[in-house]
Amino acid sequence: MRRQSDDAMTLYRFVMMIPRWWLLLMVVPALADEGIFDQYRDLMGDDNPAIFVIEEGEEFWVQSQGPSAATLEACDLGLGTGVTRGAYAQFPRYFADTDRVMDIETRLLYCMETLQGRDREVIAAKPYSLRGDFGTELEALVTWLAAESEGMTIAPEQAHPKERAMYAMGEEIFFYRAGPHDFSCATCHEQSNKRIRLQQLPNLTEHTEVAEAYGSWPAYRMSQGLVRTMGWRLQDCFRQQRWPGLIFGSEVSIALQTYMAVNAAGGVMTAPGLKR
Amino acid sequence: MNDTTKGRVSRRRLLNWAAALGALMTLPARAWATVSRPETAFDATALDQALMALGQTPTRHEGVIFTTPDIAENGAVVPIRVEVDQTVLPNVSKVSVLVEMNPNPLAAVFDIAPGTEVYIETRVKVAQTGNLYAVVESDGQLFMASRETKVTLGGCGG
């Protein structure tokens, strides 16, 4: 008996002496598994706090605001005055009234300006939440509008020459290497089964993957307790590439969204997603 | 997820604990705290301290069924579940959840009414990889289970 317990103690001491990096080596192959977070996501269930933001967005839509004390209900999102159902799935698109291709965020700003008489610059100065915020009006509106397209087919227009030009520009920027790291969007997003740390990176040149990625934004980001939009996602990618800040509502932003949306065409809108 | 309501509390229907709750909701938070909140345990900055403040050092017991993910995609939201095998741990009146590595380890205390199943699901913040504890009060004694959850760093900034 005595002898046995001594052996056990020796074994225990030996195990405790294995340096920590050894344990890390043992962990890494397991981490490479596809389903590493499956158990985590199963436990999370499907209760997505984005449902609150959807509700808030709908309320903003019908709320009288600005010098004109008007609602956004007369806003034309491309499918006719006030039509919200399915509108998100067809952005970005060309609008004759502005003679340009717009993403949903710039279109909403246009409606706030023209219908409500609000100052575009004021809203554009802070479209997205900062740390400690609990959601902006624009985030809420975009989340609700995305939910209004849930289950629908991603179908951006490519009929107008300006829409096709926007796609071409997006494609060029996607592969354009720049910045101190000589990074392009493609550096992270043109191969399948790659990840940064443990986060899977979608291959945005491959239809299934880009459809899944594009269709799941806007998404509730658990780490931030906020719903984030595709416009924000692109700004954050630029920051991570150490590129100059991506200007909200700029051609570059709309071009990249067009590139993704067109590559994702035929996929299904599942937003708002639930992401780490 | 279907119904949403907000606004006034219908006091007519608040009885039992609910009566106390309804009344206290009109008082400042501090007043509530003095009534029933285990303030000392919540203020504790170390696990041992927090466990002591809950009454006694709990005994490990397999009747406490504690589910947490082995690895969490994000420490800000770690889903947890506490269940109890009531054939071995009857008359459970309290369930507490503690996170070892948090600045204040005690995350939540649930008072369970008789007739309520001991089944709690929630999501907690976990500052870094470490043990999570579920402490259960059964017939006035404390029992516990612990689980290690690894917390990963996010890939893209946050």
Next chain:
Amino acid sequence: MAGRIKIRAQKKGELTEVKALMRHPMETGMRKDQAGESIPAHFITEVAVLHGDQTVMQAHWGAAVSANPFLGVRFQGGQAGDAVRVVWTDNQGGTGEGETTIR
């Protein structure tokens, strides 16, 4: 915006399963905003789940419960059509309430 609660209450055999999602930032008081200023602590401290006029469960929470908190509980004796409510109060004196019926 704060104060909202989404509740589902479903009969599962003998048990009623309640799932509630609450709209709340659950700030710990330890974070700083973009400008480097401390964000004040703001979190739900007390939550109760009621079946009709009976309290099923009452909880005391710290700031370690995640933002937009989720709560799942199960109790016995619920019937389809019964009212289930969730109420909370936070450290700044805010309150929230939501109600649904068991289905």
